[in-house]
Amino acid sequence: MIPITKPMLGENEAEAARRVILSGWTSQGPEVAAFEKEFAEYVGAPHACAVSSCTTALHLALLAVGVQPGDEVITVSHSFIATANVVLYCGAKPVFVDIEPDTFNLDPRQLESAITDRTRAILCVHQIGMPCDLASIVKIARRHSLPVVEDAACAVGSEIFWQGQWEKIGKPQGDVACFSFHPRKVISTGDGGMITTANPEWDARFRLLRQHGMSVPDTVRHGSSQVIFESYPIVGYNFRMTDIQAAVGREQLKRLPEIVSKRRNLASRYKTLLAEIPGLGLPVEPDWARSTWQSFCVRLPEGADQRQVMQSMLDDGVSTRRGIMCSHREAAYPANAWSCAGRNAGTDCTAESCQCLRHSEEAQTQTIILPLFPQMGLDQQDHVVTALHDALRVVMLNE
Numbered sequence: 001m002i003p004i005t006k007p008m009l010g011e012n013e014a015e016a017a018r019r020v021i022l023s024g025w026t027s028q029g030p031e032v033a034a035f036e037k038e039f040a041e042y043v044g045a046p047h048a049c050a051v052s053s054c055t056t057a058l059h060l061a062l063l064a065v066g067v068q069p070g071d072e073v074i075t076v077s078h079s080f081i082a083t084a085n086v087v088l089y090c091g092a093k094p095v096f097v098d099i100e101p102d103t104f105n106l107d108p109r110q111l112e113s114a115i116t117d118r119t120r121a122i123l124c125v126h127q128i129g130m131p132c133d134l135a136s137i138v139k140i141a142r143r144h145s146l147p148v149v150e151d152a153a154c155a156v157g158s159e160i161f162w163q164g165q166w167e168k169i170g171k172p173q174g175d176v177a178c179f180s181f182h183p184r185k186v187i188s189t190g191d192g193g194m195i196t197t198a199n200p201e202w203d204a205r206f207r208l209l210r211q212h213g214m215s216v217p218d219t220v221r222h223g224s225s226q227v228i229f230e231s232y233p234i235v236g237y238n239f240r241m242t243d244i245q246a247a248v249g250r251e252q253l254k255r256l257p258e259i260v261s262k263r264r265n266l267a268s269r270y271k272t273l274l275a276e277i278p279g280l281g282l283p284v285e286p287d288w289a290r291s292t293w294q295s296f297c298v299r300l301p302e303g304a305d306q307r308q309v310m311q312s313m314l315d316d317g318v319s320t321r322r323g324i325m326c327s328h329r330e331a332a333y334p335a336n337a338w339s340c341a342g343r344n345a346g347t348d349c350t351a352e353s354c355q356c357l358r359h360s361e362e363a364q365t366q367t368i369i370l371p372l373f374p375q376m377g378l379d380q381q382d383h384v385v386t387a388l389h390d391a392l393r394v395v396m397l398n399e
């Protein structure tokens, strides 16, 4: 069976975890600090703050930029549900904007019509590692004095051509970027997240909020020769990363260039091989973007049933996933929990079908995600392509 993905972990990561366990200090400490420093250097960010996941990273990012109950945050429905959930955690309402059908990313042409006097932030997503059109998004955001938070869960290693040069996602080009180290993403610490920003006040806020709002971190008290009493000026959370995870993350960072390069080679080979299949839509990478290809998503030919194609490939030993979900179609999002640019204008949209989010809904039902991982052999990749070709022949015949 060819899996959809496989984290690239080995002896170095195991040894790093062992070293931390035997040191006796396993919670947020020196390894987290070192991982933050190395990650910041890698993406070129002034500040990086490690947390327990990308979901908690996004939650703290929205709180830091000032999202409050009753506010609106503009984002996409077509994303993993955590993107929309963090807006609800803040008591705010997600306002969904449709995607571009070829990049699966927020369509900047729809952005301005979604802005109201309640809009407090724009939460854009670099979906499955493909940088979104930050140049257009940031321009509109600046015009309306809105902060841009980037959901970069899948974009560790992604690059964007920015003001005349290639930069890593996370510098950040917006105001705050949030990353994930879940095993389904590019590098993994089991679970884990990172927040980068150029704003030192926000960075201080993340550090306070991730550790119960505690004025003096335990690492400082531990290392002091004086007795220190901490205080709790605000209500915070426990969103810490452990030192065991951070030590694994530092080893993963060393592998990152190799991981990204292998993923890019496989993606480019997929594009060549899959071009042979009639009617299949291939992912589009704008010339100002370099993806990590965290997922390789193809659009099935018109009339091909998604479930049947996936079942046929599974029978052939290839696991796939359906296209990215749409949060507005889930029971957790009844019609009063969200809004969309069209609904503000009085268009009749329901949870079952939203005219304003047509491209999002079509991408969910018309695309599938193919296996892609750095250890993938060329014979395995050939097998995926053959399995897809065969599945489509059978499914289209039965139509």
Ligand SMILES: *Cc1c(COP(=O)(O)O)cnc(C)c1O
Pocket (backbone or CB within 6 Å): 053, 054, 055, 056, 079, 080, 082, 083, 125, 127, 128, 151, 153, 154, 179, 180, 181, 182, 192, 193
């Ligand atoms: C995976 C993912 C998240 C959540 O990341 P966790 O680290 O699992 O919390 C958020 N947004 C997007 C776009 C994702 O793909």
